[in-house]
Amino acid sequence: MRPALVLALCLLTFGVLDGALLWQSGQRRASWPVRMGSAAIATAAMGLTDLCLATEARYTRHPAVSDSLAPFMDHPGSLEHFPTGSFWAWPGENQKEPTP
Amino acid sequence: MNRALEKQLNLLDYTLASLRRRKLKNLGIMIVFAAVIFLVASFQFLTASLTATAQDLLAEAPEIVVQKMSAGRQEALPLSYLAKLEGLYGIRTVAPRIWGYYFSETSGANFTILAVDPALMPKGDRLFQALEGKLPGVGQGEVVLGSGVAADLNLAGRRSFSLFRPDLTLKPLTVVGNFKADTDLLTSDLIFTTPDAARDLFAIPEDHCTDLCVYVANPREIGTIAKKIAALLPATRIVTRPQISQTYRVVFGWRSGFASICLLTALAAFIILAWDKASGLSAEEKREIAILKVLGWQTGDVLLLRCWESLTVAGLAWLLGCTAAYIHVFWLDGELFKPVLLGWSVIHPQLKLLPAVAAPDLLLIFTMSVVPYLAATVIPAWRAAIIPPDAAIR
Numbered sequence: 135m136r137p138a139l140v141l142a143l144c145l146l147t148f149g150v151l152d153g154a155l156l157w158q159s160g161q162r163r164a165s166w167p168v169r170m171g172s173a174a175i176a177t178a179a180m181g182l183t184d185l186c187l188a189t190e191a192r193y194t195r196h197p198a199v200s201d202s203l204a205p206f207m208d209h210p211g212s213l214e215h216f217p218t219g220s221f222w223a224w225p226g227e228n229q230k231e232p233t234p
Numbered sequence: 235m236n237r238a239l240e241k242q243l244n245l246l247d248y249t250l251a252s253l254r255r256r257k258l259k260n261l262g263i264m265i266v267f268a269a270v271i272f273l274v275a276s277f278q279f280l281t282a283s284l285t286a287t288a289q290d291l292l293a294e295a296p297e298i299v300v301q302k303m304s305a306g307r308q309e310a311l312p313l314s315y316l317a318k319l320e321g322l323y324g325i326r327t328v329a330p331r332i333w334g335y336y337f338s339e340t341s342g343a344n345f346t347i348l349a350v351d352p353a354l355m356p357k358g359d360r361l362f363q364a365l366e367g368k369l370p371g372v373g374q375g376e377v378v379l380g381s382g383v384a385a386d387l388n389l390a391g392r393r394s395f396s397l398f399r400p401d402l403t404l405k406p407l408t409v410v411g412n413f414k415a416d417t418d419l420l421t422s423d424l425i426f427t428t429p430d431a432a433r434d435l436f437a438i439p440e441d442h443c444t445d446l447c448v449y450v451a452n453p454r455e456i457g458t459i460a461k462k463i464a465a466l467l468p469a470t471r472i473v474t475r476p477q478i479s480q481t482y483r484v485v486f487g488w489r490s491g492f493a494s495i496c497l498l499t500a501l502a503a504f505i506i507l508a509w510d511k512a513s514g515l516s517a518e519e520k521r522e523i524a525i526l527k528v529l530g531w532q533t534g535d536v537l538l539l540r541c542w543e544s545l546t547v548a549g550l551a552w553l554l555g556c557t558a559a560y561i562h563v564f565w566l567d568g569e570l571f572k573p574v575l576l577g578w579s580v581i582h583p584q585l586k587l588l589p590a591v592a593a594p595d596l597l598l599i600f601t602m603s604v605v606p607y608l609a610a611t612v613i614p615a616w617r618a619a620i621i622p623p624d625a626a627i628r
Contacts, residue, residue, distance in 0.1 A: 137250035138243050141546065148553045155560050159589040162564075166588050170291065172364040173417045178294035179352050179361035181331055181447040183478055185288050186380070186422045189344045189579040192335065195423070196346075197485050198292075198478040199299055199445070201307065217577035220495075222485050 188218040197222060245535070249542040252522075263507070264551045270500045271555025271603050272562070277496045278595050279563040280571055281486035286590035288482035291420060294356065296447035297456050299473040300463060308471070310442040318466055319448065324459050326451045329354035330443035332432040336397055336425070343386045343580035347425045349432035356449065364421075367411020370428045377431070378411040382422035382581035397435060405435045415584075422583035504606065523615070524623040533619045540615035541608065548604040555603075556596060564589050 176182060188194040193201065194216065253260045300319075302311040311330075319328050333348040352358030352369065362369055370376035379387070387395055389409065396404040413421040433440065450459050460472045523536055562568060567585040568575070576582055 136243075136247060137254075138246045141246065141250060144550070145553075148557065152553070152557055152560075155557070156591075159560075159564070159591060162589050166290070169416055171416075172414050173291050173420055174294055175357050175360050176364040176413065176417045176420055177291060178357040179355050179364070180348060180350055180426060181296045181299075181329065181355055182348075182420050183292070183295050183299060183473070185284075185291065185419055185482075186346075186382075186424065186581075186583050187284070187419075187585075188576050189346075189382075189423045189581045190577045194577070195335075195344070198295075198481045199301065199473050217574055218579070219577075221571075221574050221577075 188222075190218055191216040194218040194222050242538075245538055246542050246546075249539055249546060252539075253543060253546065260547055264547050264554075266503065267507070267548065267551035267603070267607070268554040268558070270503045271552055271599060272558045273496050274500045274602070275556045275559035275595075275599050276562050276568065276571065278599065279559055279591060280568045280575075280587075282590040282592065282595060283563065283587040284486050285483055287419065287588045289479060290588055292478055292482065295475050295478050297450055297453065297475045298448035298460050298463065300446040300448060300467065301471045301473070302445075303469050303471050308445075310438055311445055311470075313441050313443060315446065315467055315470075319446070319463065322459065322462055322466065324450050324452065324455050324462075325448055327354055327449045329447045329449075330429070330445075331447055332429050332436070332438060332444050334432075334436050334444060336435075338386065338580075341386050341580055343382075344423065345383055345386075345425050345581075346423050347427065347432055347435065349427050349429045350447070351429060355447070364417050365411040365413050367409075370410055370426065370431070372428050373430055374428075375405065375407050375431050375434075376410045376427065377407045378413060378426040379409055380413050380421040380424040381415060381418055382583060383425055384409075384412055386581060399435060400437045405431075407431070418583050419586065423581045500602075504603070507607070507610070520618050520621070523618050524621070527619070527623040533616070536619040537612060537616055540612050544608045544611040545604070548607040552600055552604050556599065560591065563587070 183198045184196045186195070300311070300315070301308045302315075303309070313330060316328055316330065319325055329350055331348065331350045333346065336345045336347050337343075338345065352361045355361075365378050367378065370378060389395060393409045394406060395409070396406050399405050407425075407427070413424065413426075427435075429443070432438070438444070448459070448463065450456055456474050456476065460474050464470065464472050526536060526539075527533075562570060564587070572582070572585070
């Protein structure tokens with residue numbers, strides 16, 4: 135078999151696989167609002183402000199409403215030690231509070 | 235067949251045969267390259283999906299949250315602030331919330347305990363749709379549990395359990411419902427109860443709450459009302475819905491430490507690879523180019539050959555890396571990144587994320603990986619191809 139044909143078959147396999155993955159992604163996106171309807175109700179009815187991803191530190195459990203500098207505020211000279219602190223970026227300027 | 239196309243196909247055939255001759259080396263480069271692309275693409279897909287999921291699920295977060303600050307920290311807020319806010323034109327509802335954390339000594343898990351009167355909240359009358367069971371009743375110490383809390387408490391059919399108050403007396407609680415699995419990304423560590431039960435558990439006085447959720451009549455005025463509240467209530471922190479949304483747009487950014495490590499690792503791997511390639515071709519490769527030129531190949535043909543070679547290796551690595559990254563993030567819930575994303579958390583919610591794979595992300599990964607690799611391999615080939623063939627063979 136011609137080598138270029140082998141490459142073409144290889145690319146076709148990737149094309150079919152990636153096409154199937156993209157189709158599945160589209161299906162998941164389409165069914166998302168239906169599946170997550172109860173999550174939207176929970177957010178509104180309980181006034182939730184954050185996703186429940188990391189529960190080890192308050193600044194990664196509730197980054198939207200906790201102190202943005204909390205990693206260094208636990209005590210004087212305190213250093214960040216929670217592993218999740220290395221995944222989550224500091225919200226920084228985006229948490230600037232409204233001023234009168 | 236078109237002559238130009240036939241020429242390209244012949245070149246491709248020769249390229250593939252050439253790659254096959256050095257299959258161990260080329261396969262090694264492709265696998266390492268695919269692994270680097272997999273790492274970067276996994277991070278990109280995961281952060282994009284977390285951001286998209288947060289934007290979607292938190293679209294109905296409180297419009298304004300008011301917290302009282304003292305010495306740089308949040309503290310309980312007096313309910314007398316409610317009366318002050320009632321005088322502000324444009325505010326529709328103000329709902330006091332009581333919430334806090336409870337550390338379980340036995341399992342090391344952190345629970346979030348939240349209490350609010352659903353009657354004061356938007357869609358509060360539909361909260362029962364988010365749970366299996368019933369809503370907690372006032373004065374009865376009833377709670378609804380998130381799936382992570384239920385698994386951690388391991389009640390095994392029992393409905394009663396107790397938590398410690400600050401003075402170490404026990405507060406008895408009764409489970410009357412569980413949040414649905416669909417809400418897991420929001421409620422996994424949540425214990426939802428009534429304000430009186432939460433006050434009792436946290437020993438918060440009757441005339442205080444943790445913070446206030448403020449809803450305005452016109453959502454366009456959120457910023458204006460937030461400024462008015464800040465002027466009216468000094469020593470408070472005001473967090474608006476657009477700020478919450480913006481926080482989740484940046485919190486998983488490339489500047490976070492782990493992303494930097496991923497990107498720097500990828501960059502270092504690429505620099506080593508490019509340096510190895512750019513430092514020159516091997517004597518064998520130079521001789522091959524010289525023989526091709528003696529046989530009548532032009533410099534352009536040699537460059538095309540190298541282009542095909544690099545494009546095949548880098549392109550296949552890109553396809554392999556991106557496909558594996560997609561499967562890793564959306565089918566295997568990002569298992570490799572979970573230890574860093576969740577850290578020491580004892581409660582692990584299911585990461586069923588909204589797939590968010592955008593063409594710009596794929597193009598960015600392609601540009602960062604394939605294009606520099608092409609440049610790093612074609613330039614040395616061009617330098618070798620312009621040397622007279624007899625000099626190269628000698």
